[in-house]
Amino acid sequence: xxxxxxxxxxxxxxxxxxxxxxxxxxxxxxxxxxxxxxxxxxxxxxxxxxxxxxxxxxxx
Amino acid sequence: xxxxxxxxxxxxxxxxxxxxxxxxxxxxxxxxxxxxxxxxxxxxxxxxxxxxxxxxxxxxxxxxxxxxxxxxxxxxxxxxxxxxxxxxxxxxxxxxxxxxxxxxxxxxxxxxxxxxxxxxxxxxxxxxxxxxxxxxxxxxxxxxxxxxxxxxxxxxxxxxxxxxxxxxxxxxxxxxxxxxxxxxxxxxxxxxxxxxxxxxxxxxxxxxxxxxxxxxxxxxxxxxxxxxxxxxxxxxxxxxxxxxxxxxxx
Numbered sequence: 247x248x249x250x251x252x253x254x255x256x257x258x259x260x261x262x263x264x265x266x267x268x269x270x271x272x273x274x275x276x277x278x279x280x281x282x283x284x285x286x287x288x289x290x291x292x293x294x295x296x297x298x299x300x301x302x303x304x305x306x
Numbered sequence: 307x308x309x310x311x312x313x314x315x316x317x318x319x320x321x322x323x324x325x326x327x328x329x330x331x332x333x334x335x336x337x338x339x340x341x342x343x344x345x346x347x348x349x350x351x352x353x354x355x356x357x358x359x360x361x362x363x364x365x366x367x368x369x370x371x372x373x374x375x376x377x378x379x380x381x382x383x384x385x386x387x388x389x390x391x392x393x394x395x396x397x398x399x400x401x402x403x404x405x406x407x408x409x410x411x412x413x414x415x416x417x418x419x420x421x422x423x424x425x426x427x428x429x430x431x432x433x434x435x436x437x438x439x440x441x442x443x444x445x446x447x448x449x450x451x452x453x454x455x456x457x458x459x460x461x462x463x464x465x466x467x468x469x470x471x472x473x474x475x476x477x478x479x480x481x482x483x484x485x486x487x488x489x490x491x492x493x494x495x496x497x498x499x500x501x502x503x504x505x506x507x508x509x510x511x512x513x514x515x516x517x518x519x520x521x522x523x524x525x526x527x528x529x530x531x532x533x534x535x536x537x538x539x540x541x542x543x544x545x546x547x548x549x550x551x552x553x554x555x556x
Contacts, residue, residue, distance in 0.1 A: 259361035
């Protein structure tokens with residue numbers, strides 16, 4: 247075990263800003279990117295449903 | 307043999323690939339979580355403090371995987387682009403388009419984590435040396451690919467134009483990889499080499515490899531999610547799309 251306490255862990259031997267800045271940006275982007283990709287798919291599905299409804303109505 | 311060929315072509319059709327990708331995505335997320343948690347545990351709690359760099363070196367556990375993936379994804383993207391250009395298969399162009407944003411994200415993370423590592427260790431966020439500059443060019447190549455494709459309305463023409471750009475840009479990958487050998491740079495040499503045993507502690511190496519696997523699985527999961535969106539966007543006039551259970555009005 248490298249750390250005596252939680253505070254020591256978060257201090258990262260004085261490099262907290264750099265280590266957490268790197269890991270934080272990584273975590274943030276890897277949470278945001280899948281959300282955007284999923285939203286893109288649900289937007290495409292919404293668009294498809296709208297087109298199908300419009301086509302059905304024009305056929306009736 | 308002939309069977310194998312037929313199967314490959316079967317999966318190159320968006321119609322068969324779309325549901326397959328949907329089934330695979332949760333598994334790749336599970337693998338991402340498993341490798342990621344194991345890698346982070348080793349990276350923070352098992353791997354010892356570095357004698358020279360203290361705790362700051364722990365950035366390596368995301369910097370190296372992000373850099374590897376930024377180069378690897380570019381090669382995969384160029385492979386799909388070339389396949390699309392050569393065989394005119396519909397899915398290939400969609401795969402290339404789906405990979406580009408994730409590749410750009412990896413290149414950005416490589417530069418970002420590199421800057422945050424460089425500042426405490428070298429005393430500077432950035433230097434215009436061979437390794438850093440060629441990685442920046444890789445980032446711009448991804449952005450250029452995305453911008454070029456979105457500037458062309460016709461999807462098939464966008465695929466072709468993007469493919470040419472992607473293939474020309476491949477020359478940059480060996481330049482990045484060998485830059486630390488070819489030129490005198492501030493950047494340290496390769497952390498892991500195919501020709502000699504690694505110079506770092508075993509636990510550091512394991513943490514890094516597990517994180518690289520996690521980044522790899524992440525890239526597959528998010529690209530498959532994106533390629534499904536692209537298939538829906540581009541194939542919306544195909545009959546099979548209307549038969550999908552998620553499209554049918556409830």
